[in-house]
Amino acid sequence: MAYIIETFNLTKKFVHVKGFTELLLHPFRKREVIAFKDVSIKVKEGEIFGILGPNGAGKTTLIKVLCTLILPTSGKAFVDGHDIVKEEKEVKTSIGLITGEERSFYWRLTGRQNLKFFAYLYNLSPSEAQKRIDEVLEFVGLKEKADDKFYSYSAGMKQRLAIARGLLNDPKILFMDEPTKNLDPIAAQNLRDFIKKIVKEQGKTVFLSTHNLTEAEQLCDRIAFINKQIKAYGTISELKKMIEDAGRGEIYVIEVKGIDRKTISKLKNLDDIVDFSYYFQSDSALIEIHLIGREILPYIIEVIVKAGGKVYACKRKEIVIDEIFKIIEENGRNGRNKNGSKREEG
Numbered sequence: 452m453a454y455i456i457e458t459f460n461l462t463k464k465f466v467h468v469k470g471f472t473e474l475l476l477h478p479f480r481k482r483e484v485i486a487f488k489d490v491s492i493k494v495k496e497g498e499i500f501g502i503l504g505p506n507g508a509g510k511t512t513l514i515k516v517l518c519t520l521i522l523p524t525s526g527k528a529f530v531d532g533h534d535i536v537k538e539e540k541e542v543k544t545s546i547g548l549i550t551g552e553e554r555s556f557y558w559r560l561t562g563r564q565n566l567k568f569f570a571y572l573y574n575l576s577p578s579e580a581q582k583r584i585d586e587v588l589e590f591v592g593l594k595e596k597a598d599d600k601f602y603s604y605s606a607g608m609k610q611r612l613a614i615a616r617g618l619l620n621d622p623k624i625l626f627m628d629e630p631t632k633n634l635d636p637i638a639a640q641n642l643r644d645f646i647k648k649i650v651k652e653q654g655k656t657v658f659l660s661t662h663n664l665t666e667a668e669q670l671c672d673r674i675a676f677i678n679k680q681i682k683a684y685g686t687i688s689e690l691k692k693m694i695e696d697a698g699r700g701e702i703y704v705i706e707v708k709g710i711d712r713k714t715i716s717k718l719k720n721l722d723d724i725v726d727f728s729y730y731f732q733s734d735s736a737l738i739e740i741h742l743i744g745r746e747i748l749p750y751i752i753e754v755i756v757k758a759g760g761k762v763y764a765c766k767r768k769e770i771v772i773d774e775i776f777k778i779i780e781e782n783g784r785n786g787r788n789k790n791g792s793k794r795e796e797g
Contacts, residue, residue: 456494461526486512501671510660547617607638710760
């Protein structure tokens with residue numbers, strides 16, 4: 452399968468800028484700061500690929516490298532089949548970049564005037580520019596507001612104009628760096644819906660960075676977790692299966708009536724239970740049990756029934772994305788690799 456974005460052990464390091472005291476005491480000492488290292492990912496054409504991680508994880512720097520704004524320290528990357536170092540111009544014709552902090556528009560110009568300026572930077576002729584500007588304004592729903600001053604736009608409208616600018620050169624790939632970062636919840640959801648529309652109606656590939664777990668789950672076909680290095684990546688279902696295969700087990704929620712605390716105490720002390728919690732509500736109790744394997748589940752039900760309890764529901768609890776992220780981070784701190792097995796020291 453051909454991929455529209457591929458990276459191979461991509462690494463970016465910056466030279467640490469010394470303060471006066473450090474420069475005086477250690478003038479020849481060289482210290483490097485790792486933005487990210489050994490990043491190897493493959494992005495399919497026409498998908499929304501999410502890069503997810505905390506602040507300072509390397510998400511923005513990775514996007515800047517892939518957009519040829521800064522050079523990598525080592526490794527290789529190809530965007531639309533072009534080497535990001537050797538074929539910079541070809542890469543730039545294939546991409547559009549949209550960020551969550553939009554400072555490059557001219558506030559006293561209209562939306563249309565702003566787009567005209569950037570269209571000329573793309574070397575579009577006046578006739579091509581006018582045609583393309585009308586098309587993108589229509590697509591992003593700003594045609595009626597095109598001749599209003601940019602400073603009068605709401606935050607959501609400013610982000611839509613940023614998307615319009617990113618679409619001016621009709622790129623195959625849109626890089627979006629935390630596009631909903633400064634938006635209120637309603638505007639953010641509207642923008643997420645719009646991103647889906649871009650992929651569906653225009654067939655674009657979207658490479659999206661975010662630290663919003665819900666956003667990643669809503670939008671992305673596949674997700675990569677990054678914190679300087681790629682910790683894991685795949686579809687949500689693949690990541691959930693990875694967690695289960697790594698021995699994290701399954702979580703079940705059981706609704707019970709007529710159970711006493713003695714029976715609850717007995718259940719808590721059973722083998723193969725990773726975690727156990729419960730709370731009473733009126734005449735029933737909800738029990739949440741984290742099991743290593745489901746083999747013990749029938750025995751748990753049997754214990755409840757023999758003690759006079761009645762089981763009204765027993766459902767498996769789906770692992771949500773924030774739990775996946777938490778588990779992956781825990782594995783990283785405990786010296787485990789992305790498959791859940793302990794790293795060998797060498």
